Amino acid sequence: MATGYFFPHRHILGIDHLSAEDIEHILTIAESFKEISARPIKKVPTLRGNTIINLFFEPSTRTRLSFEVAAKRMSADTFNISASTSSATKGETLIDTARNITAMRPDIIIIRHAYSGAPHMLTRYVDAAIINAGDGTHEHPSQGLLDMMTVREHKGRLEGLKIAIIGDIMHSRVAHSNILGFTRMGSRVHVFGPATLLPPGLDRLGATVCTSLEEAVRDADVVMTLRIQKERQNDPLLPSFREYAREYGVTREVVALARPDALVMHPGPVNRGIELMPDVADGPRSVILDQVTNGVAVRMALLYLVTGNT
Amino acid sequence: MAENWLIKDGRIIDPKNGIDRQGDLLVLEGRIAAEGTPVPASARVVDASGCWVVPGLVDMHVHLREPGEEYKEDILSGTRAAAAGGFTAVVCMPNTRPVNDCRAVTEMILERARQGSARVYPVAAISQGSRGERLAEFGELKKAGAVGVSDDGLPVRDSQLMRRAMEYAGDFGLTVISHCEEPSLATGVMNEGEVATRLGLKGIPAAAESIMVYRDIALAEQTGRKVHIAHVSTAMSVELIRSARARGVRVSAETTPHYFTLTDEAVEGYNTLAKMNPPLRTEADRQAIRQALADGTFDAIATDHAPHSVLEKEVEFDLAANGIIGLETSLPLALALVREGLIDPRRLVELMSTGPAAVLGLSAGSLAAGAAADITVIDPEAIFTYTEDQVVSRSRNSPFLGWRLQGRAVLTMVDGRVTFSRLET
Incomplete structure (x- = not known):
């Protein structure tokens, strides 16, 4: 890291706000923290006395747990709030909740919300550092970072790699964070999915939009599939899972088009047999569980950095 | 009771009647007076120099x-x-x-x-x-x-x-x-x-x-x-x-x-x-x-x-x-x-x-003699920053708050009655 660098962000709202230098710094710190989770006593005092609130407006198992494990391994005090968005027909609920939480002087609020931009709105009403744990169909920055960490761990670099992202690009906040992040780090991101799930402007975000699964996957270093949903809000996106699996599902034959040492990734939870076949998900190239392990390290790094450490 | 007004030295722009001239506009009893009508002593004078005088917007x-x-x-x-x-x-x-x-x-x-x-x-x-x-x-x-x-x-x-x-x-x-x-x-x-x-x-x-x-x-x-x-x-x-x-x-x-x-x-x-x-x-x-x-x-x-x-x-x-x-x-x-x-x-x-x-089909948009005196006087040069405290509407939901804008109405009248004014009259 260049001398004189300091991490300039108070909040982590999205990869879009992070420079290549910021990402590099986060990944380096995360890599150094990974060892903590391998110790017999998995705890360091770094964030002792910090109050961290997990404010989850959407159900989540692994992301919430991952943030909580990360916080506890750094000795922070963590509290979980699962709120329902169904009662939040008006946004005062979010603002009121945030203001009430702020009155208890937390240092970090980790928020997941069904609406894009909710974490951004929170920054206008609270003093705490905000970490976006997934907002609507916008971004999921910690997932993007842990994906980059996992790829770098296996490949030794990000620059020049071909990353194929397959599936529901439109509704995937993971895809959005990964397109921005990998592109910024010099990877070539190729995306493919049904036309109904490819939003306009992906090329402007830096991705190459492919016209076939083969084109996207051929010679790829990473094949990442996304969780698929059949329909959303009366929008007929796909006729059936059956057809999706047949036309867009990532099978062993599809993975064979990629480089021999290609990694198979998925942000989870996996619809086995639909977007990803079980033998591939559990196969030798799958790094899905490495992603989960690295998630803790990346989140430790983020907690460390937003509390003013460098 | 509508007053009488002499709007002086403005640029009168009235496309419906093919008018674009520099001069005075007289308002008598809430109506536009014909050019050349004698100005009564009771008429209040508005200095519209540098301004446009147009049919009410x-x-x-x-x-x-x-x-x-x-x-x-x-x-x-x-x-x-x-x-x-x-x-x-x-x-x-x-x-x-x-x-x-x-x-x-x-x-x-x-x-x-x-x-x-x-x-x-x-x-x-x-x-x-x-x-x-x-x-x-x-x-x-x-x-x-x-x-x-x-x-x-x-x-x-x-x-x-x-x-x-x-x-x-x-x-x-x-x-x-x-x-x-x-x-x-x-x-x-x-x-x-x-x-x-x-x-x-x-x-x-x-x-x-x-x-x-x-x-x-x-x-x-x-x-x-x-x-x-x-x-x-x-x-x-x-x-x-x-x-x-x-x-x-x-x-x-x-x-x-x-x-x-x-x-x-x-x-x-x-x-x-x-x-x-x-x-x-x-x-x-x-x-x-x-x-x-x-x-x-x-x-x-x-x-x-x-x-x-x-x-x-x-x-x-x-x-x-x-x-x-x-x-x-x-x-x-x-x-x-x-x-x-x-x-x-x-x-x-x-x-x-x-x-x-x-x-x-509204009876608006004309400065012809006899028309209701619905008039807007515009200063096309005035520069101002649109800030929240200036908002007249009960709500403040404008994306233009904080914008530096140029040109605005300085006098608005309906039937010869002043409904808004930034001028000293």
């Missing part, structure tokens, strides 16, 4: 929120905002609570407007309750004072209903005003495109608007009746309207200052003050709108003044209400088009006074 598309949502705006506050923006007349949309679909609501609006600072012309609903099922009673509404019909805010889904509305409205000399959006496509919260993708917000494609614009043009052509297309936002809509007019279809159209000033980039940062319906579009759309203002495709600049409180706007973007206030910024934003050389002052007056008056 008309905004043919506002939401005054009364009855029902007076916490956002009411007829008095809304007409005060209109007067401050240089408007002497506003046309109010029927999506109040209850909906203006009957004589009682129309009359109540007009009764309240008698105390207001601008003339108020109500537009009544096309369908009962704006539910898109049965026609409202246009005959009775016309007699009560409605000047047009619209289910604004709610597109008329049923093509047969729209066709019947055009046919039946024509019998009473009412213009059908159409909010054009194909509802099954318009399910998003901003323009569909790169910005929506980046922000993770659901998009509304431009086709949602143009499909409906074409349907309504086809119906107007079929029936030989009139239709007015409200708040046009896309290049394709402009193209459809332009070609329909060229072949003689009786279609008129308006656009708004936000569509010729802003693009969907304004949503960046999840700015709910840039959320409206139809949504802000792309730069290519904005350029097409500007071109159509210059070439005569549009009849009017209207604001779609849509007051909302913080309860509707300081929320998650998906949940925020659509719309912005516009009465107080419309004139300065339109004057920017003049400074940029896109339109001349005569065309500006057409778009903001004569044009909308003609679409709805």
Whole structure:
């Protein structure tokens, strides 16, 4: 890291706000923290006395747990709030909740919300550092970072790699964070999915939009599939899972088009047999569980950095 | 009792009567006096040097929120905002609570407007309750004072209903005003495109608007009746309207200052003050709108003044209400088009006074001798920053807060009565 660098962000709202230098710094710190989770006593005092609130407006198992494990391994005090968005027909609920939480002087609020931009709105009403744990169909920055960490761990670099992202690009906040992040780090991101799930402007975000699964996957270093949903809000996106699996599902034959040492990734939870076949998900190239392990390290790094450490 | 006024040394611009001259305008007993009429000693003098003296501005598309949502705006506050923006007349949309679909609501609006600072012309609903099922009673509404019909805010889904509305409205000399959006496509919260993708917000494609614009043009052509297309936002809509007019279809159209000033980039940062319906579009759309203002495709600049409180706007973007206030910024934003050389002052007056008056058959837009003295005096050079404390409307939901603007109304009068003034008189 260049001398004189300091991490300039108070909040982590999205990869879009992070420079290549910021990402590099986060990944380096995360890599150094990974060892903590391998110790017999998995705890360091770094964030002792910090109050961290997990404010989850959407159900989540692994992301919430991952943030909580990360916080506890750094000795922070963590509290979980699962709120329902169904009662939040008006946004005062979010603002009121945030203001009430702020009155208890937390240092970090980790928020997941069904609406894009909710974490951004929170920054206008609270003093705490905000970490976006997934907002609507916008971004999921910690997932993007842990994906980059996992790829770098296996490949030794990000620059020049071909990353194929397959599936529901439109509704995937993971895809959005990964397109921005990998592109910024010099990877070539190729995306493919049904036309109904490819939003306009992906090329402007830096991705190459492919016209076939083969084109996207051929010679790829990473094949990442996304969780698929059949329909959303009366929008007929796909006729059936059956057809999706047949036309867009990532099978062993599809993975064979990629480089021999290609990694198979998925942000989870996996619809086995639909977007990803079980033998591939559990196969030798799958790094899905490495992603989960690295998630803790990346989140430790983020907690460390937003509390003013460098 | 109206006073007598001598508005001195202004540039009098009255395109309807072919006037663009430097000089004085005399107002006697609430009416424009003929040139050369002796000035009575009682006349109060307004120094309009450096200013334009134009027929009172008309905004043919506002939401005054009364009855029902007076916490956002009411007829008095809304007409005060209109007067401050240089408007002497506003046309109010029927999506109040209850909906203006009957004589009682129309009359109540007009009764309240008698105390207001601008003339108020109500537009009544096309369908009962704006539910898109049965026609409202246009005959009775016309007699009560409605000047047009619209289910604004709610597109008329049923093509047969729209066709019947055009046919039946024509019998009473009412213009059908159409909010054009194909509802099954318009399910998003901003323009569909790169910005929506980046922000993770659901998009509304431009086709949602143009499909409906074409349907309504086809119906107007079929029936030989009139239709007015409200708040046009896309290049394709402009193209459809332009070609329909060229072949003689009786279609008129308006656009708004936000569509010729802003693009969907304004949503960046999840700015709910840039959320409206139809949504802000792309730069290519904005350029097409500007071109159509210059070439005569549009009849009017209207604001779609849509007051909302913080309860509707300081929320998650998906949940925020659509719309912005516009009465107080419309004139300065339109004057920017003049400074940029896109339109001349005569065309500006057409778009903001004569044009909308003609679409709805209002007696406005003229400084001819004997006409009611509805006059706006504009200082086209005045530079100011539009800040929250200056807002006259009850709501403050403007994306132009903090903007440095140039040109504004300095005196507004209705029937020779001053409704707004920045001048020492």
